[in-house]
Amino acid sequence: MLLLLLLNVSTSGPNPPLFFFFNSQTVSSFIIFYLFLCFFFWFCQSPNLTNPSPPPPFPPLSVAPLRGDANSPPPESSSSPAANSDHPSSMISSRDPDALFSGGGISFLAGVRTVKFSYGYSSLKGKRATMEDYFETRISDVNGQMVAFFGVFDGHGGARTAEYLKNNLFKNLVSHDDFISDTKKAIVEVFKQTDEEYLIDEIGQPKNAGSTASTALLIGDKLIVANVGDSRVVASKNGSAVPLSDDHKPDRSDERQRIEDAGGFIIWAGTWRVGGILAVSRAFGDKQLKPYVIAEPEIQEEDISTLEFIVIASDGLWNVLSNKDAVAIARDISDAETAARKLVQEAYARGSCDNITCIVVRFEVS
Secondary structure, X not given: OHHHHHHHHHOOOOOOOOOOOOOHHHHHHHHHHHHHHHHHHHHHOOXXXXXXOOOOOOOOOOXXXXXXXXXXXXXXXXXXXXXXXXXXXXXXXXXXXXXXXXXXXXXEEEOOOEEEEEEXXXXXXXXXXXXXXXXXXXXXXXXXXXXXXXXXXXXXXXXXXXXXXXXXXXXXXXXXXXXXXXXXHHHHHHHHHXXXXXXXXXXXXXXXXXXXXXXXXXXXXXXXXXXXXXXXXXXXXXXXXXXXXXXXXXXXXXXXXXXHHOOOOEEEOOOEEEOOOEOOOEOEEOHHHOOOOEOOOEEEEEEHHHOXXXXXXXXXXXXXXXXXXXXXXXXXXXXXXXXXXXXXHHHHHOOOOOOEEEEEEEEEEO
């Protein structure tokens, strides 16, 4: 249409009303320019014929399953045992730090009487921003004697002290020359040694950290409890709650006296605190509060045959559950792991604002 219009303009007489400035030469030039533009646009939109092969396809998308989706298969890997298994399995890349973590086991100790025991543990970060609790469950042969060790370590100022105790305390205990022959002496010396070694390891750390330690050793028919700090061990005897440790708090009269005799002081800062800083009077670490805060344990020994079970827990549980409450909840739950989980869940439901860690050990003596 444009071409016809232009031709019509060139022949429309001497006085065209609208396109008077066109003549035959300008029309011919414009036609040539128009044809050139058409060819140029057609050429630019043509495919590249010199390389007719299609572009390589995009790699297939790898969609990871949602964490905890037990119905999603794990990624295959030649280095993974699951890759060669005949049975399907599910893999979770990392444990959710906010999830409740639990486990347990069953074993025997041979002393004067055979002791069968089962244990379960449960741990929850809870409402705290970080997890500073650690725990340990170990069964080991020491010089021909089967030994079981259970410990809860509640860190403060960070988790590194609690982690250090988990990794080193039992190892140091079983390495002591008198561990079997004089266990209580070995415990006192090893607790002090471990604290000193940790403080050396801490040199250069800009921030102070510390941890409680509540431990229970099963050796033959004996249960030996050693405690530093305000984590706690409670036993069930004939259905009644019996504390096997006493919390180390600054307002305990004997602890206050010991601190003041060493040149320290306690003051009220929301709660009673050593030097206005720490709400426990004994702990591992806390180098800025030595020698007022010590890692010397208080030790109590029990005959296992008199016990039904024990509960070892951090203060995240004991802050909201009494000894009596804890024993009442665990008493009718025969599975130790289930009992530990129930105690942690109950503490959280009752408003605990701390990390919560619990170990339950049940005994059967024959």
